[in-house]
Amino acid sequence: MPGTAATGGPQSVRVDSWAWAVRLFKTRSAASDACKAGHLKVNGERAKPAQPVKVGDEVRAFVGGTEHIYIARRLIVKRVGAAIAADCFEDRTPPPPERTETPATVVRERGAGRPTKRERRLLDQLRGR
Numbered sequence: 001m002p003g004t005a006a007t008g009g010p011q012s013v014r015v016d017s018w019a020w021a022v023r024l025f026k027t028r029s030a031a032s033d034a035c036k037a038g039h040l041k042v043n044g045e046r047a048k049p050a051q052p053v054k055v056g057d058e059v060r061a062f063v064g065g066t067e068h069i070y071i072a073r074r075l076i077v078k079r080v081g082a083a084i085a086a087d088c089f090e091d092r093t094p095p096p097p098e099r100t101e102t103p104a105t106v107v108r109e110r111g112a113g114r115p116t117k118r119e120r121r122l123l124d125q126l127r128g129r
Helices: 015-021 028-036 082-086 117-126
Strands: 040-042 058-063 066-072 089-091
Touching: 015 028, 015 040, 015 058, 028 040, 028 058
Parallel strands: none
Antiparallel strands: 040 058, 058 066, 066 089
């Protein structure tokens, strides 16, 4: 059968179909829209929805405000359970940077008027200035 590997699976799969099947997106149309918007890249190049993904390709997905980096380990076309889908890719996303502690916001009572010089100095001290 042409187009299948010796293992019985396909040699390449559409990037939108693969991203949906491994649960990067909730719907295939959302994966397709992400491709059209430039949020999916295959091997560093902007991907169209029908671009093929092969085993070993790097797929970068901009999801939820952060970029995730995946390496395709197995190609699937149909959506499967989360445990099986996790075996189909290797997540190489770097850990997020550590959050720095920010001082609490200071809220003055409504109608309290302008702060005095002493109160302003205390507020600046609380804010870390």
